[in-house]
Amino acid sequence: MKVAIIGSGYVGLTTGVCLSFVGHEVTCLDVDPQRVATLRAGAAPFHEPHLGDMLRSVRLRYTTDYAEAIPSAEVIFIAVGTPSRGDGSPNLEYLEAAARSIGEHLGPAYSVVVNKSTVPIGSGNWVESIVRDAFRQKNQGQRPENFAVASNPEFLREGSAIHDSLFPDRVVIGADQQQALERLYSLYRPLLDQSFTPPRFLPRPDGFGAVPLISADLASAELIKYAANAFLALKISYINEIGQLANRVGADVQLVARGMGLDARIGTRFLQAGIGWGGSCFGKDTAALVSTAAEYQLEMPIVQAARKINSRQRELVVERLLGAMKLLKGKTVGLLGLAFKPNTDDLRDAPALDIARKLLERGARVRAHDPVALAAARSLHPDLGVTWCEAAEEVADEADALVLVTDWPDYRELDWAALATRMRHPLILDGRHFLDAARLRALGFQYLAV
Numbered sequence: 001m002k003v004a005i006i007g008s009g010y011v012g013l014t015t016g017v018c019l020s021f022v023g024h025e026v027t028c029l030d031v032d033p034q035r036v037a038t039l040r041a042g043a044a045p046f047h048e049p050h051l052g053d054m055l056r057s058v059r060l061r062y063t064t065d066y067a068e069a070i071p072s073a074e075v076i077f078i079a080v081g082t083p084s085r086g087d088g089s090p091n092l093e094y095l096e097a098a099a100r101s102i103g104e105h106l107g108p109a110y111s112v113v114v115n116k117s118t119v120p121i122g123s124g125n126w127v128e129s130i131v132r133d134a135f136r137q138k139n140q141g142q143r144p145e146n147f148a149v150a151s152n153p154e155f156l157r158e159g160s161a162i163h164d165s166l167f168p169d170r171v172v173i174g175a176d177q178q179q180a181l182e183r184l185y186s187l188y189r190p191l192l193d194q195s196f197t198p199p200r201f202l203p204r205p206d207g208f209g210a211v212p213l214i215s216a217d218l219a220s221a222e223l224i225k226y227a228a229n230a231f232l233a234l235k236i237s238y239i240n241e242i243g244q245l246a247n248r249v250g251a252d253v254q255l256v257a258r259g260m261g262l263d264a265r266i267g268t269r270f271l272q273a274g275i276g277w278g279g280s281c282f283g284k285d286t287a288a289l290v291s292t293a294a295e296y297q298l299e300m301p302i303v304q305a306a307r308k309i310n311s312r313q314r315e316l317v318v319e320r321l322l323g324a325m326k327l328l329k330g331k332t333v334g335l336l337g338l339a340f341k342p343n344t345d346d347l348r349d350a351p352a353l354d355i356a357r358k359l360l361e362r363g364a365r366v367r368a369h370d371p372v373a374l375a376a377a378r379s380l381h382p383d384l385g386v387t388w389c390e391a392a393e394e395v396a397d398e399a400d401a402l403v404l405v406t407d408w409p410d411y412r413e414l415d416w417a418a419l420a421t422r423m424r425h426p427l428i429l430d431g432r433h434f435l436d437a438a439r440l441r442a443l444g445f446q447y448l449a450v
């Protein structure tokens with residue numbers, strides 16, 4: 001099937017390589033000429049495990065030109081960013097621009113325009129009207145009869161995006177036209193049936209079988225995405241709230257989480273107490289859910305509380321350091337990890353940047369390291385006032401405290417004894433309950449958790 005994908009970011013490019021891998025003819029389009037040039041040169045424009053291998057094993061076309069990608073496409077995915085505006089509502093300007101360009105270039109054959117971007121409920125109809133209007137303007141008032149808009153929310157996790165796309169828990173498609181649903185079903189068939197031979201670097205998980213398909217109306221498909229993300233976010237906030245109580249009563253939140261999580265109805269995942277969530281999705285999607293509900297005069301107190309707890313966890317890092325150090329002014333704090341989670345270079349809503357700002361505001365000096373996101377941090381935040389360290393050990397130089405912000409596996413393997421000797425005072429705040437507390441204490445560290 002001929003597929004066009006608008007937006008070659010974490011979602012668009014991953015979708016493109018995976019659909020190409022299972023046999024479709026894919027063109028990836030992006031408005032960023034530099035990104036397209038990087039892709040044409042065979043390189044991955046961001047860090048994502050196995051993306052480079054996948055790019056080498058498929059044949060994709062890359063373009064900045066809608067006229068090249070759209071007219072012959074049978075399925076057109078929109079996978080542009082939908083970042084948060086200041087008031088919590090999503091910024092839909094990229095989505096609108098993409099929909100307009102699609103409408104201007106729609107071909108004569110039936111095509112399905114698919115919202116893969118996370119978009120507010122009702123966006124399917126809105127995108128349809130934009131595509132329709134753009135087509136009319138371009139074609140002297142002629143009505144485009146031959147297209148439908150569908151929703152296909154994405155659930156991949158950065159850091160395991162290729163794995164999640166080849167071996168998804170489920171595929172959700174939503175449309176009000178049966179023909180559109182059938183086209184998407186045909187498109188996803190190899191993934192649903194798992195009839196493809198997996199790449200040698202990413203074998204199919206043992207026992208992984210057919211993938212469930214949820215075929216829904218547009219609004220339900222759109223709401224599934226927000227409801228799922230908000231649920232995961234509130235699971236994290238819930239364990240962080242329990243963590244605060246555990247701290248007061250002298251309980252071990254990790255044991256509590258394990259004891260809870262082994263209940264099959266609860267599950268152990270997303271019950272890791274710590275600094276809380278970050279990244280491009282949970283913050284903006286929970287904000288968008290609250291904002292959409294408000295349009296319908298509805299409050300979402302559970303989701304709002306999850307958001308509040310998450311902000312508080314970042315504040316707590318500073319409070320814990322203050323409690324231990326009494327003064328931050330003139331002190332040096334080293335941050336281990338900048339990316340919002342391991343195995344990605346994504347810095348959107350990264351707790352590390354927030355924590356750095358809070359520490360700098362209180363007069364501390366901040367040194368920071370990340371195994372893959374350092375270059376991005378340096379170029380995106382040149383004026384932050386942080387000293388960027390090429391080697392993890394360097395964050396310890398003359399430091400009065402270290403904060404483990406991102407649980408990169410490499411950090412566990414650091415020579416912690418050597419780190420202690422480089423510091424002015426060996427204090428570590430483990431923001432992810434990730435390090436071996438007993439070992440660090442034995443090495444002379446004062447060990448704190450959030």
Ligand SMILES: NC(=O)c1ccc[n+]([C@@H]2O[C@H](COP(=O)([O-])OP(=O)(O)OC[C@H]3O[C@@H](n4cnc5c(N)ncnc54)[C@H](O)[C@@H]3O)[C@@H](O)[C@H]2O)c1
Binds near residue numbers: 079081154280
């Ligand atoms: N990143 C994730 O983990 C994830 C997971 C699930 C869903 N989503 C959702 O998917 C969407 C995309 O997220 P992302 O992380 O891939 O974003 P991204 O910022 O990595 O990529 C978006 C790309 O779209 C391009 N773009 C912007 N306007 C364009 C236009 N008019 N025409 C063509 N290209 C255009 C940008 O240049 C950029 O390369 C968002 O709505 C997000 O909420 C993201």
